[in-house]
Amino acid sequence: MGNTKGPHRVALFAGAIAIGAATALTGVSPALAAPVNVAGGSLDWGFKASFRAYIGTGNGTPPIAVSDGATRNSDGTFDFASKGGKYDTAAGTATVNYKGTVVFSYPAHFFQITLANPTLVVDGDGTGSLLADVELVNGGAVASDLEQAEIASVVTTAPTVTGGDISFSNLASTLTASGAAAFAGFYAAGSDLDPITATASAEETTEPTDPTDPTDPTDPTDPTDPTDPEPGNGSASQTIKAAVTGGALTLTSAGSNVALSAATPGQTATGALNSVTVSDLRGTNSGWDLVGQVTEFSSTGGGKIPAANLGWKPSAAVVDSSLVDAAGVSNKVTAGNPVAPGTGLGASRTLCSAETGSSLGSSTCGAALELGIPESSAAGEYSAVLTLTLA
Ligand code: HEM
Incomplete structure (x- = not known):
C-alpha cells in the first residue's frame, strides 16, 4: 500500500x-411633502403589565372591560382604533387620536379607573407624549377626572414609512406626574409603562379645492397663454409609483x-x-x-x-x-x-x-x-x- x-x-x-x-408588485406612495390627515390605524398599548395583573386577580366583573373602539389583544394589551389626527413624514411629527375605553375595576379595593381616547404626540425630536382621558373613582366618588392629560412621556423614533402610512414600534413610555396622580400615587412619576406600538394611514383623497377661491390652484389658467399668470401661492403634490x-x-x-x-x-x-x-x-x-x-x-x-x-x-x-x-x-x-x-x-x-x-x-x-x-x-x-x- x-x-x-x-x-x-x-x-x-x-x-x-x-x-x-x-x-x-406595485407600490404607490401618496404625496408626503405636507402634513396629511389620518384616516386609519391603531394604537397598541397595555398601560402597565403589572397593573393589568393586579387588577386581573381582583373581583371586578369583569376586572378589565373594553368598549367604544378599544379591543383586547391576545397578549392582554389593548388596541385602540384611530379617529383622526395629522402626521408629517418629512418633519417626523405626528398627533394621532385614537378612540376606545378601558375600565379597570377592583370593587374589593374600592376603586375603578377609566382610561380612554389615547392620543399619541410625536414631536420629531425623539420625544413625545401620550395623552388620555383618565378618571379615578375611589370609594364611589370621583377623585380625579383628567381630559386629554399627558399621562405618559414617550421616547420616540422616526416612523417607519410604508407606502405613505407610518408606524412606530415598541416606543418606551414612562408615567408623568399627572399620570401618577390619576393612579392615586400608587406609582411614582417616571415608572416604566408598557411600550407603545402605533400605526396611522393617510386619507386617500386630497382636500377639496374651492372653485371660488382666487388663489385656488385649480382656478383655470391657460398654460398656453404666456400672459396668464400662475397662482402665487399653493402647494403641490406628486404621486410616485414604482412597479416592482x-x-x-x-x-x-x-x-x-x-x-x-x-x-x-x-x-x-x-x-x-x-x-x-x-x-x-x-x-x-x-x-x-x-x-x-x-x-x-x-x-x-x-x-x-x-x-x-x-x-x-x-x-x-x-x-x-x-x-x-x-x-x-x-x-x-x-x-x-x-x-x-x-x-x-x-x-x-x-x-x-x-x-x-x-x-x-x-x-x-x-x-x-x-x-x-x-x-x-x-x-x-x-x-x-x-x-x-x-x-
Ligand atoms: C384608589 C384606590 C387604589 C388604587 C388606585 C390602587 C392602585 C394600585 C396599584 C397601581 C398597585 C400596583 C400594582 C402593580 O403594578 O403591581 C396596587 C397594588 C396593591 N394594592 Fe391597590 N389601589 C387602590 C386601593 C387599594 C386598597 C383599598 C387596597 C387594600 C384593601 C389595595 C391593596 C393593594 C395591594 C395589596 C397591592 C399589592 C398587589 C401586589 O403586589 O400583587 N389597593 N394598587
Whole structure:
C-alpha cells in the first residue's frame, strides 16, 4: 500500500437556475411633502403589565372591560382604533387620536379607573407624549377626572414609512406626574409603562379645492397663454409609483475548484467549499433549497474513493444591505445538517435553505469539506464533481 503526497481535487460545479417572474408588485406612495390627515390605524398599548395583573386577580366583573373602539389583544394589551389626527413624514411629527375605553375595576379595593381616547404626540425630536382621558373613582366618588392629560412621556423614533402610512414600534413610555396622580400615587412619576406600538394611514383623497377661491390652484389658467399668470401661492403634490417586477432565483459560486489538503490513507483530507450566493429576487417569498451531491472520486491510476466518504459542515449567512427592509420582512437562511465522511455526499444533502415567508433577498452558503481516505486507497490524485442544485 503506497502513500500519497499529492493533493486530492474536488471540482465544483455550481448550477444556476433562473425562475421567471411570476408576479408584479406595485407600490404607490401618496404625496408626503405636507402634513396629511389620518384616516386609519391603531394604537397598541397595555398601560402597565403589572397593573393589568393586579387588577386581573381582583373581583371586578369583569376586572378589565373594553368598549367604544378599544379591543383586547391576545397578549392582554389593548388596541385602540384611530379617529383622526395629522402626521408629517418629512418633519417626523405626528398627533394621532385614537378612540376606545378601558375600565379597570377592583370593587374589593374600592376603586375603578377609566382610561380612554389615547392620543399619541410625536414631536420629531425623539420625544413625545401620550395623552388620555383618565378618571379615578375611589370609594364611589370621583377623585380625579383628567381630559386629554399627558399621562405618559414617550421616547420616540422616526416612523417607519410604508407606502405613505407610518408606524412606530415598541416606543418606551414612562408615567408623568399627572399620570401618577390619576393612579392615586400608587406609582411614582417616571415608572416604566408598557411600550407603545402605533400605526396611522393617510386619507386617500386630497382636500377639496374651492372653485371660488382666487388663489385656488385649480382656478383655470391657460398654460398656453404666456400672459396668464400662475397662482402665487399653493402647494403641490406628486404621486410616485414604482412597479416592482419579480426577478430570478439565482446561484453564483465564488470559484469552481477546491483543492483539499494532502492526506495518507486512513486520514482525512480537508478544505472549504467555494462560497456560493443565492439571490431570491422573485418577490414571492416562497422559499428555496440548495442541495449538493458528489460523484465518486477517481484517480488517474484507476483508484476509486466512494462519494459517501465526502462529508461537510455547512454554514450560511444573510447578505446585509444598506437599504431598509419594510417592517415585518425577515430574510433568514438555515445551514444544512453536517454529514460525516462515510455517510456523506453520495446522497443529496442540504447545504442551506430558506423557508417560505423568509426568503426575500440574498444569502451566502459555504461548507467545510472532509474527505475520509479509506486505508485501502491507492496513492494518486483523485477528483470528483460536486453538483449544487437550487430549487
Ligand atoms: C384608589 C384606590 C387604589 C388604587 C388606585 C390602587 C392602585 C394600585 C396599584 C397601581 C398597585 C400596583 C400594582 C402593580 O403594578 O403591581 C396596587 C397594588 C396593591 N394594592 Fe391597590 N389601589 C387602590 C386601593 C387599594 C386598597 C383599598 C387596597 C387594600 C384593601 C389595595 C391593596 C393593594 C395591594 C395589596 C397591592 C399589592 C398587589 C401586589 O403586589 O400583587 N389597593 N394598587
